Amino acid sequence: xxxxxxxxxxxxxxxxxxxxxMDIARAEGSGGGxxxxxxxxxxxSFLSFFGLGDKSKELIFMVIDGDKxxxxxxxxxxxxxxxxxxxxxxxxxxxxxxxxxxxxxxIVNSGYTDDIxxxxxxxxxxxxxxxxxxxxxxxxDATFLGVTIVxxxxxxxxxxxxxxxxxxxxxxxxxxxxxxxxxGIMYIQDVTDFRNLDPRK
Amino acid sequence: xxxxxxxxxxxxxxxxxxxIVLILxxxxxxxxxxxxxxxxxxxxxxxxxxxxxxxxxxxxxxxxEKLGSVLTNKRNxxxxxxxxxxxxxxxxxxxxxVTVLVNQVHSLNPAISASLxxxxxxxxxxxxxxIGLMKTVFGAPLKWVLLVAYLIVFVLVGMIGQSMASxxxxxxxxxxxxxxxxxxxxxxxxVSASTRHDKDGSFGLTGISSVGPILAVAIMAMAFAKGSGxxxxxxxAAAESTFWTTLLHTLKNTAIGFxxxxxxxxxxxxxxxxxxxxxxxxxxxxxxxxxxxIVIFLSGAEFGFVGAGRQLGILISGNxxxxxxxxxxxxxGGIVVIAEPAVWVLTKQVEQVTAGRIKRRLVMxxxxxxxxxxxxLAILRSYLNIxxxxxxxxxxxxxxxMMFICPPLxxxxxxxxxxxxxxxxxxxxxxxxxxxxxxxADMGFGLVGLVAxxxxxxxxILGVIFRLKEQRNKKExxxxxxxx
Numbered sequence: 033x034x035x036x037x038x039x040x041x042x043x044x045x046x047x048x049x050x051x052x053x054m055d056i057a058r059a060e061g062s063g064g065g066x067x068x069x070x071x072x073x074x075x076x077s078f079l080s081f082f083g084l085g086d087k088s089k090e091l092i093f094m095v096i097d098g099d100k101x102x103x104x105x106x107x108x109x110x111x112x113x114x115x116x117x118x119x120x121x122x123x124x125x126x127x128x129x130x131x132x133x134x135x136x137x138x139i140v141n142s143g144y145t146d147d148i149x150x151x152x153x154x155x156x157x158x159x160x161x162x163x164x165x166x167x168x169x170x171x172x173d174a175t176f177l178g179v180t181i182v183x184x185x186x187x188x189x190x191x192x193x194x195x196x197x198x199x200x201x202x203x204x205x206x207x208x209x210x211x212x213x214x215x216g217i218m219y220i221q222d223v224t225d226f227r228n229l230d231p232r233k
Numbered sequence: 234x235x236x237x238x239x240x241x242x243x244x245x246x247x248x249x250x251x252x253i254v255l256i257l258x259x260x261x262x263x264x265x266x267x268x269x270x271x272x273x274x275x276x277x278x279x280x281x282x283x284x285x286x287x288x289x290x291x292x293x294x295x296x297x298e299k300l301g302s303v304l305t306n307k308r309n310x311x312x313x314x315x316x317x318x319x320x321x322x323x324x325x326x327x328x329x330x331v332t333v334l335v336n337q338v339h340s341l342n343p344a345i346s347a348s349l350x351x352x353x354x355x356x357x358x359x360x361x362x363x364i365g366l367m368k369t370v371f372g373a374p375l376k377w378v379l380l381v382a383y384l385i386v387f388v389l390v391g392m393i394g395q396s397m398a399s400x401x402x403x404x405x406x407x408x409x410x411x412x413x414x415x416x417x418x419x420x421x422x423x424v425s426a427s428t429r430h431d432k433d434g435s436f437g438l439t440g441i442s443s444v445g446p447i448l449a450v451a452i453m454a455m456a457f458a459k460g461s462g463x464x465x466x467x468x469x470a471a472a473e474s475t476f477w478t479t480l481l482h483t484l485k486n487t488a489i490g491f492x493x494x495x496x497x498x499x500x501x502x503x504x505x506x507x508x509x510x511x512x513x514x515x516x517x518x519x520x521x522x523x524x525x526x527i528v529i530f531l532s533g534a535e536f537g538f539v540g541a542g543r544q545l546g547i548l549i550s551g552n553x554x555x556x557x558x559x560x561x562x563x564x565x566g567g568i569v570v571i572a573e574p575a576v577w578v579l580t581k582q583v584e585q586v587t588a589g590r591i592k593r594r595l596v597m598x599x600x601x602x603x604x605x606x607x608x609x610l611a612i613l614r615s616y617l618n619i620x621x622x623x624x625x626x627x628x629x630x631x632x633x634x635m636m637f638i639c640p641p642l643x644x645x646x647x648x649x650x651x652x653x654x655x656x657x658x659x660x661x662x663x664x665x666x667x668x669x670x671x672x673x674a675d676m677g678f679g680l681v682g683l684v685a686x687x688x689x690x691x692x693x694i695l696g697v698i699f700r701l702k703e704q705r706n707k708k709e710x711x712x713x714x715x716x717x
Contacts, residue, residue, distance in 0.1 A: 086291075088238075143299055147511040184302050209509035 039098040042135075042189070044072065044161045045116030045229065047088035053114055053229075057094065060104045065094035071162045073149045089116075091161060091189075098122075102225065109231045119191055120225040133223035134197045135189060138204065139165070140216030142184035148204055152190055155203035160190040185216075191226060239283040246572035247282075250662060251275045253568065254541065261557070262548040267541050270476075274537025277529050282411070282657060285329070285526025289412065292519020293324075296498060296506065297416040301424045303505050310370065314363045316501075317420070321362035321413075321442065323494040325355035329527045330410030330660045332490060333534055334681070337664060338400055341677070345400075345457075350450070351490075354404045357449025358442055362417070365441035369424050375437040375645055376636045382444045383629055389451040395621035395679075401450035402625060402682025405443045407660050409652020409685075412523070417442055418649075440648025443685075476536050483531045491524055534661040542662045546669020555616045558670055559609050566608030566684070567601040569663060573656040576600060583646060583695070591699055599695055603687035604654050608663060611680040615671035621679045625686075632689035635697070643696025647689045655685040 045053050050067045057065065067090055074085020094101070101120045108114050119135060138148055145162045152160065165185040192200055197220065204210070204218065254271065258264050264271060300320065304313040325331060331354055339347035361382075368378050390398045409417070421438035498520070502508060508516060550558045570576055580596040610624065636644045659681055668677035 142302070143295065143512055144509055145512075146515050147509040150511040184298070207509075 038095050039101055039224070040121045041092075041094045041096055041101045041104070041118060042121070043092040043094070043116055043118040043229065044070065044089050045092065045114050047090055049114050049116065050090035050092055053092055053108060053116075056107050056111060057092075057104045060107050061100050062094060062096055062104060065092045067092050068163055073145075073160045073162060089161060091163060098224065105225075105227050105229065108229045109227070112231050114229045116229045117191070118227055118229055119223045121221055122224045132194055133191060133226040134194055135191050135221045135223050136197070136200060136204075136218065137221070138188045138190075138216060138218045139185055140188070140210070142186050144209060144216070145186045145188045147207060147209055148188060149190075151203040151207050152200050155199040156196045157190050157192050157200050160188050163187045163189075191223065236283060236287045239286045240279065242577075243279045243282040243286070246658060247275055247279050249568045249572050250565070250658065253564065254545065257545065257549070257561070261553050262545050264541055264544055264548075267537070267544050270537035271541035272537070274533040274541075277533025277536070278538065278657075278661075281526045281528070281530030281533055283526070285411065285523050285530060288519045288522030288524070288526055289416075290519070292516050292521075292523055293412065293416050295508075295512070295516060295519075296501075297418075297420045299506055299508070300501070301420045304424065307505070310367075313366060313370075313424075316505075317362045317366045318359040319497055320359075320416070320420070322355045322359035323497045324413045324416050325358045325408050325446075326351065327487075327490045327494045327527075328408060328410045328412045329487075329531055330407040330657055331355075331404070332486065332531060333539075333657075333660045334403055334407040334664070336535070337539070337668065338678070341668065350404075350453070353449040353453045354408055354446040357404075357445030357447070358408050358413070359445070361442045361445030361448075362420075362438070364445075365421070365438040366424060368441060369421060369438060375440070375641065375648070378437075378441060379444070379636070379648060380633055382441065382448075383633055386444060386447050386451070387626065387629075389448060389455070390625060391622065393451050393454040397450065397454035398625065399621045399679030399682060401447045401454070402621075402685070403660075403664070403678050403680070404446040404450050406652055406655035406681040406685035408446045409439055409443045409655070410660070411657060412527075413442075414439060414652060437645045437648060439652060440645070443652050476532070479536045480528070480532045483535065484528050487524065487528050487531060491520075491527075495520065530657070534657075538661045539665045542665030543669035546666040547672070548669075550670040555613075559612050559616075562612040562666070562670075563605045563609040565663060565666065566605035569608075569658045570600050570604040570654050570684075571597060573654060573658060576650075576653055576656075579646070579650045579653050583692070587699055590702065591695055596692070596695060599691040600654060600688055603691035604684055607683040607687040608667075608680065611667055611683050612670055614679070615667070615677065624679070624683060628683070628686040628690070632686065632693065635690065635693040638700075639693040639696035640700055643693055643699065647692035647696070650688045650692060651685040654688045655681045659684050 043053060047069075054062075054065055054067070070089045070091040072087045072089040074087075096104070098120060101118075105118050105120075108118075119133065121135065136152075138145075140148065142164075145160075149157075149160050149162075163186070165187045167185045190200065201218070201220070210216065251272065254264075258268055297320075300316065304316055307313065331351060335347040335350045335354075338345055338350060364378065364382070367373070368375065390401065393401075417439045498506075498516075502513060546558075549561055576597075580593045580600070583591055583596050584593045613619075614621065614624070632647070639647075663684070664677070664680050667680040671677040
């Protein structure tokens with residue numbers, strides 16, 4: 033198992049654009065990345081109210097040197113044909129108390145992200161990215177007709193500025209539907225650099 | 234979810250048919266005053282279907298998925314079967330394809346009650362959803378479940394005669410329409426994902442479920458043998474109704490169809506599903522969108538598409554003779570299947586399963602040829618007066634036999650995809666075209682059923698090719714190894 037001491041870059045792009053992104057990244061020296069199908073929640077609250085604004089996205093996860101990551105983002109912006117955002121996160125060693133951007137990650141039982149996103153949006157978040165996931169069954173989970181039951185999960189990532197962080201986290205934590213035990217977890221990471229991939233934005 | 238992308242998908246599926254109809258209109262089959270309603274209804278179909286599909290994504294799909302995982306989490310087989318049945322029944326009552334079909338049956342053969350037929354089809358589907366769920370839970374081989382089910386079908390269908398047999402196979406093709414399929418797939422994936430069987434397990438639920446309606450209609454036909462024996466007459470009464478009466482009529486019928494499903498979902502929400510507040514609100518909006526979408530779609534279909542299809546059938550077969558009619562049917566068949574949105578999902582699935590070794594385009598070509606032949610045969614049948622039972626015995630028999638030489642994964646996909654090819658375009662347009670050509674219910678029905686059988690054979694042929702390819706690859710590797 034290779035342990036990497038580099039930065040992590042997470043890019044969320046429109047569905048079908050991950051390949052183009054990776055082509056550019058490879059040309060800039062990336063060794064490769066992992067692509068996950070995801071769902072972007074709507075930024076406009078009018079559409080999100082009707083549940084209509086969600087869009088299919090692709091999320092690219094890449095472990096890479098911070099400078100290289102910056103160059104990849106520059107190259108993608110220069111090409112100007114990819115719609116999306118990219119966040120670069122520091123390696124574990126770095127001390128970045130002053131980070132301007134934060135990444136909130138929530139892992140909950142399937143079906144709760146719409147409510148979480150609604151609360152987060154009211155507290156100032158602009159949007160989030162949802163991935164479908166599966167929890168690994170814990171040993172005490174009983175079996176049904178000889179087969180283990182694996183819980184369905186959703187993983188929600190919200191990027192926000194440092195000032196908004198507390199408000200959003202509080203809003204999520206005080207959600208009524210999340211008060212049951214074992215419903216999910218949430219953690220926060222520092223983001224050293226966050227940019228839109230579309231140069232016009 | 235993504236209304237604009239759905240709009241694109243459905244445009245791709247409706248535009249080619251409209252183009253061909255326009256070409257025919259200016260060459261061999263002038264539609265006259267039916268042309269304008271046809272064009273209007275074409276666009277209504279696009280808007281209605283997109284709204285409906287977007288609605289199912291946010292409304293039905295999450296309910297189906299959650300239900301699948303909740304049911305297995307309860308660890309109670311009887312509970313799971315009860316809910317599976319109720320849901321299968323409710324979804325089919327609301328399914329727009331079934332509504333189109335039973336209305337056509339009723340308009341040509343008033344002796345058959347449209348609502349009774351619908352209830353029977355729904356009952357059949359509900360029961361067979363249970364059989365499919367049991368298969369997934371116990372991990373029984375799909376082969377044997379299907380073989381036994383179709384053997385019973387053969388016996389019953391042989392007894393009821395071809396007129397009702399063709400309707401029963403059409404019913405099976407129509408139940409696996411745009412509302413039921415996402416629901417069944419989600420339920421199947423939910424159950425099999427949370428039971429962690431091998432991956433073959435997630436396929437087959439739709440395939441097994443679609444046997445139910447055949448049996449149900451067959452049983453109904455035996456019970457009412459006298460009624461269906463009456464001479465079928467083409468009733469053209471619907472022709473003078475305006476768009477508004479059509480709309481109001483559809484609104485009422487769809488509301489009646491939707492009510493049970495809505496009630497079921499509401500009860501489930503407050504008992505076992507318990508979606509959080511905002512999620513549930515979104516699901517409700519999704520269901521409302523589906524409802525509006527269906528109403529627009531059905532009014533459009535009834536207002537212009539069905540009439541134009543029938544008119545085309547009458548004109549072309551009357552003016553241009555059998556050869557041209559069969560040729561036109563072949564073209565319609567090939568284009569309809571390529572245009573069907575669900576087919577795109579299926580072909581992608583096959584490409585993924587074979588890790589890209591069987592290309593999407595190849596699957597498309599196979600399906601298009603298969604369905605074109607099916608539609609061609611259905612039309613040819615009305616000229617040559619061939620008994621429909623022959624088609625069923627040969628077609629289904631061949632598909633069942635192929636399960637023994639085809640990799641199980643492909644058989645699963647094949648039987649699931651049976652209903653995929655026979656989507657909203659075939660039940661509205663192709664079926665009415667066939668009815669127009671034949672001019673009688675005895676010969677016209679059965680087209681949807683044949684369209685649904687052809688992918689069974691086409692996909693399994695691909696499976697056999699895939700297996701041969703793999704064996705050759707292995708042999709080459711072995712030869713290379715022994716050469717060294």
